[in-house]
Amino acid sequence: MNPSLLLEMVAGAAGDRRAIGELTYAGLDARATAVAAGLAGSGVANVGYVDEYSETLPVLFYAAQRAGLPFVPLNYRLSDEALRAALTRIAPAVVVAGERQRARCEGIEGITVVSRDALPAAEGTVPEASGEVSVLLFTSGTSGEPKAAVLRPRHLTSYVMSTVDFLSAGEDEAQLVAVPPYHIAGVSTVLTSLFAGRRIVVLPSFSPESWVDLVGEERVTHAMVVPTMLGRILDVLEARGETLPALRHLSYGGGRMPAPVVERALRLLPHVDLVNAYGLTETSSTIAVLGPQDHRDALASDAPGVRARLGSVGRPLPSVEIEIRDADGKVLGPGEPGEIFVRGEQVSGEYLSHRATDADGWFPTRDRGHLDGDGFLFLDGRADDVIVRGGENLSPGEIEDTLLAHPAVDDAMVLGVPDVEWGEVPVAAVVPTGPVSDPAALEDELRAYVRERLRSAKTPARIHLRDSLPHTETGKALRRVLRAELVPGT
Secondary structure, three states: OOOHHHHHHHHHHHOOOEEEOOEEHHHHHHHHHHHHHHHOOOOOOEEEEEOOOOOHHHHHHHHHHHHOOOEEEOOOOOOHHHHHHHHHHHOOEEEEEOOOOHHHHOOOOOEEEEOHHHOOOOOOOOOOOOOOOOEEEEOOOOOOOOOEEEEOHHHHHHHHHHHOOOOOOOOOOEEEEOOOOOOHHHHHHHHHHHHHOOEEEEOOOOOHHHHHHHHHHOOOOEEEEOHHHHHHHHHHHHHHOOOOOOOOEEEEOOOOOOHHHHHHHHHHOOOOEEEEEEEEHHHOEEEEEEOHHHHHHHHHOOOHHHHHHHHOOOEEOOOEEEEEEOOOOOEOOOOOOEEEEEEEOOOOOEEOOOEOOOOOOOEEEEEEEEEOOOOOEEEEEEHHHOEEEOOEEEOHHHHHHHHHOOOOEEEEEEEEEEEOOOEEEEEEEEEEOOOOOOHHHHHHHHHHHHHHHOOHHHOOOEEEEOOOOOEOOOOOEOHHHHHHHHOOOO
């Protein structure tokens, strides 16, 4: 099914509902049709977008689908060199660029740059196209050169149909989008919010103050944040004494969320349903969910196993299968850590250069984790992040979570560094919650804290105090950046 049919369904059943800005769903459908007519027969292979999230994005997305062309939102924060290299890879293409980005995109062979106010629209209907590719998304590149993930119509529509009920949103519901357009959550929101009939509110550039203000002004009922955003939002709410009474549903994902931050959100926003959604670009978004009741049950429980679920990403969606495997491909049981594999109709696992799924459709996520006895999935970091100390595999995520539980720690990142005796040892970088009068004493205290709760092998050999740590915009730890700083030459 072409994703544009989802828009036709909603426009036909609830065309007068507001979709985004002043556009109703009927208006969005008509506008997308006009732009699709302008794209049809243009000879381009892709439709690019280089700008902040805006009301133009859903128009362009559905127009591209209707014209049978891949939609390619690119990271406008890339360096000029990296951005132009990505644009070269998608030529010939029409690229819609923001005012501040236009000059950076011009002068590339096969790239036609237009502004948001000058979309290539035309009159008339467009024959329904069945493009082979719906979206190309360049991955964040936390471990090297970005790859172009391929999402086909069946992947996106399968995800929507299995997770959202048609027109299930009330007419008062509004979804705030504050993630970049080139992130899978930015793309999936255009599909899921539309299919539910929920109005989209856009925050192009995030600050915690503007996020809180917009939620209040627009009476936002649903929102999605990444780990680096939630703590700062809670700081603003606490300082202002606000509770955001209209907000009903807050999902988070994109990186590891420290359990103390989740507990704080549950205390400050008891009326809000929290949802932890774990997914990847290559899986068309979410594949596992920790639901609202899961959060409340875990917070209220004295049982360590249930309480620990606040640090999990929940259970797999019914439409996907998840396995944990060791290095030899053996499927592991509950509590045994290994690499996460996923299979399902929404799973692409395909790139422009190659396909990563095996013959049976299983995709290796390169994330490490384990399942508990009740099927809750816990993440242990990226497969490449595992620290091998004296032949023993150590999870940096476990050490990070322990450090983050200390009241003096605001952020933490752990990686393995070369060691003559052990091969590798864990080293931590920590952002303190406030001024530190005696750094050496704090380091000793934190090392003792980890040793007491874990054991000596997992205790960081050194702890570096820093003002900040490198993350992607969606909260993923950039350990390769930290490693380059702490271990020059690696």
